[in-house]
Amino acid sequence: MTSFEAVSLNTHGNLKWSRTDNFRFTSGDSFCPVFLSELPSVLLSQSIAFVQQGGRYIPVAIQSLKSGENYLVSDEGDWLTRYIPALYRAHPFLLANDEKGEKILCIQNDATTGQELESGESFFDSEGNLSPAITDVMRYLSSLEKNKEHTFTICSQLQKMELLKPWKIQFDLNEKLHEVNGLFQVDEEKFLDLSADQIFELKNSRGLMLIYSQLFSMQNISRLITLTQQKERNSEKAPTEVSFFDDSGSLNFDSI
Numbered sequence: 001m002t003s004f005e006a007v008s009l010n011t012h013g014n015l016k017w018s019r020t021d022n023f024r025f026t027s028g029d030s031f032c033p034v035f036l037s038e039l040p041s042v043l044l045s046q047s048i049a050f051v052q053q054g055g056r057y058i059p060v061a062i063q064s065l066k067s068g069e070n071y072l073v074s075d076e077g078d079w080l081t082r083y084i085p086a087l088y089r090a091h092p093f094l095l096a097n098d099e100k101g102e103k104i105l106c107i108q109n110d111a112t113t114g115q116e117l118e119s120g121e122s123f124f125d126s127e128g129n130l131s132p133a134i135t136d137v138m139r140y141l142s143s144l145e146k147n148k149e150h151t152f153t154i155c156s157q158l159q160k161m162e163l164l165k166p167w168k169i170q171f172d173l174n175e176k177l178h179e180v181n182g183l184f185q186v187d188e189e190k191f192l193d194l195s196a197d198q199i200f201e202l203k204n205s206r207g208l209m210l211i212y213s214q215l216f217s218m219q220n221i222s223r224l225i226t227l228t229q230q231k232e233r234n235s236e237k238a239p240t241e242v243s244f245f246d247d248s249g250s251l252n253f254d255s256i
Contacts, residue, residue, distance in 0.1 A: 004094060004106040009128050016120035017107070022077035023088060029070045031060040032085045035147040036154065036210060043217035045081040046072075047224065050155070050164055050184040050214070057155045057164055057184060059210065061085055062221070065169070065180055065228045086144055095141045103145065105138055154207045161198060163187050163211070167218075171225045173232055186214050 005011070026032070031051065034042050042048055042061050050057040063070045072080050079088075092108035121133040130138065158164055167185035171178055191211060194202075202208050 003109055004096065005109040006096075006098070007093075007105045007107055007123060007134070009124055012107075012123040013128070016122050017092075018120040021079075023073045023079045023084070023091075024075075024077035025091060026063075026073050026088055027070050028068050030064040030067050031062050032087060033058050033148075034061045034085055034087075035059070035144065035151040036206060037147050038083070038086050039209060039213035041083040042085070043213050043220070045083060045220065046217065047220040048214045048217040049167055051182060052184070056152065057159055059151065059155065059214065062183070062224060065171075065224050071224065071227050071231070086147075090137070090141055090144065093137050093141060095145055103142075105134070105141070150206075151210070154205055154210050157202070157205055157207055158186070158210070161190075161194070163190055163194075165190075169221060169225075171229070173229060185218065186211050188215060 031049070034048065039048065039059070046061045046063070048059055049062055051060050063072045074080060094106055095103045096106045098104045122131045123134055125131050163186055164184045165187040167180075167183040169180040169183065199208075202211065
């Protein structure tokens with residue numbers, strides 16, 4: 001399981017971190033959570049779906065139709081589509097709640113970034129304040145956090161209106177029919193039956209952007225199906241089931 005530690009002067013005062021464009025750390029992610037402001041970029045190359053987590057729905061970019069694999073990153077760590085999800089661009093940092101419920105900056109504690117490097121970005125300046133680079137990271141993550149909360153609010157709105165339904169993806173693989181489970185999509189028929197007041201409510205919350213982005217992005221799933229068929233055709237054994245759930249029946253977010 002990926003673990004993080006708080007960035008502190010005592011621990012990181014004499015350390016530096018290096019920016020990287022290697023995304024090999026995403027190789028086990030079959031999907032990545034995405035948020036409202038990035039959806040217009042995501043839908044150009046990826047399908048957007050919803051998954052359930054803790055009783056609520058969140059939008060994700062689908063990166064593979066096989067659990068535990070990411071077809072959008074090469075073995076060398078190169079990202080293979082035009083847009084890189086915002087969460088990945090924040091790596092290896094994230095914001096987490098401390099004991100008082102306040103947001104603090106954390107770094108993946110097994111990352112190769114926090115080291116005694118001769119060159120790189122400092123965590124703190126000579127006066128013990130956050131360095132300009134880390135301040136930029138904090139600003140980026142704070143903006144991302146607000147965008148995430150706004151997105152989750154819209155998802156709750158869609159759930160309340162009962163606008164989401166299971167998205168059953170079926171395709172032929174090695175002469176067998178396979179089905180992807182655990183994904184949800186906008187129910188277009190229910191959406192079209194909404195009242196004028198409900199449409200106005202979605203317009204004000206920017207929920208319409210999320211709805212249309214998800215619906216328009218669905219056409220991209222054919223690319224992943226073709227890629228899955230090509231990869232499995234070259235493997236010795238095809239999976240008997242494709243699912244976004246682990247053995248316990250829960251979604252695994254450890255690598256996100």
